Amino acid sequence: MSIATKNPTIKNSVLEFKSTTFSVPVLAIYETELGHIKSLLKEKISQAPEFFKNSPLVIDLQEINRQEEAFDLLPLIDFLRENKLIPIGLGGGNNKQNNLAIEQNIPLHTIRNSQANKVVTQNTEKNKKDLVINRRAAEPDTAIVESMLISQPIRSGQRIYAKGDLIIMSHVSAGAEVMAEGNIHVYGSLRGRALAGVQGNKKSRVFCSSLQAELISIAGHYKTSEELDKTEHNSPVQIYLQDQALIIKEL
Numbered sequence: 001m002s003i004a005t006k007n008p009t010i011k012n013s014v015l016e017f018k019s020t021t022f023s024v025p026v027l028a029i030y031e032t033e034l035g036h037i038k039s040l041l042k043e044k045i046s047q048a049p050e051f052f053k054n055s056p057l058v059i060d061l062q063e064i065n066r067q068e069e070a071f072d073l074l075p076l077i078d079f080l081r082e083n084k085l086i087p088i089g090l091g092g093g094n095n096k097q098n099n100l101a102i103e104q105n106i107p108l109h110t111i112r113n114s115q116a117n118k119v120v121t122q123n124t125e126k127n128k129k130d131l132v133i134n135r136r137a138a139e140p141d142t143a144i145v146e147s148m149l150i151s152q153p154i155r156s157g158q159r160i161y162a163k164g165d166l167i168i169m170s171h172v173s174a175g176a177e178v179m180a181e182g183n184i185h186v187y188g189s190l191r192g193r194a195l196a197g198v199q200g201n202k203k204s205r206v207f208c209s210s211l212q213a214e215l216i217s218i219a220g221h222y223k224t225s226e227e228l229d230k231t232e233h234n235s236p237v238q239i240y241l242q243d244q245a246l247i248i249k250e251l
């Protein structure tokens with residue numbers, strides 16, 4: 001009688017821990033007046049409710065703690081959760097804030113001094129009371145950056161991230177999100193969300209054959225579908241940043 005042996009390949013393929021690159025919004029706080037913070041957050045959420053709905057978020061308190069200003073973290077956490085934002089990390093907190101975050105099941109996160117941080121700081125020097133939401137990658141840059149080429153459509157619910165340029169030969173569906181540290185090229189219709197220059201590169205651009213996007217962002221500056229010029233939707237366009245404003249221009 002033969003004895004069946006276990007297949008080690010099947011056993012080892014049940015699960016694995018992998019190192020990967022993902023992006024997450026970072027909420028950087030620059031003042032301690034909670035009422036003002038809530039007001040600005042409500043304004044930003046109202047501009048793109050579907051973009052922020054159930055979005056993970058890292059809270060960055062390093063600036064106010066650098067100034068040694070007292071800040072009660074719990075009301076902010078409660079407010080974010082009430083508005084369907086999900087805090088998944090805290091960076092730059094003091095001992096009291098870190099302990100509170102752990103009690104709230106929020107992991108501690110090391111906020112690195114990336115180019116994205118520098119851009120946020122420069123933008124807020126003009127107005128220290130501004131609240132800035134910026135998107136950046138969770139892993140450091142690699143020495144060699146290659147473009148990513150995708151030939152199939154990007155379906156609703158998919159999220160694509162490229163360390164360099166992102167080139168999509170098909171369309172991007174509504175509800176999908178494409179992100180790149182460089183430029184984004186879409187040779188079909190762009191109906192979802194496109195975020196170029198996510199590490200703070202203001203020279204990044206978005207190119208598409210048909211602009212029907214829910215949101216366009218370059219280096220943290222964004223426009224929602226309501227703000228995009230409807231007259232240029234059916235023509236190939238490029239979107240770039242000029243004087244802190246997004247410019248849409250026909251190709």
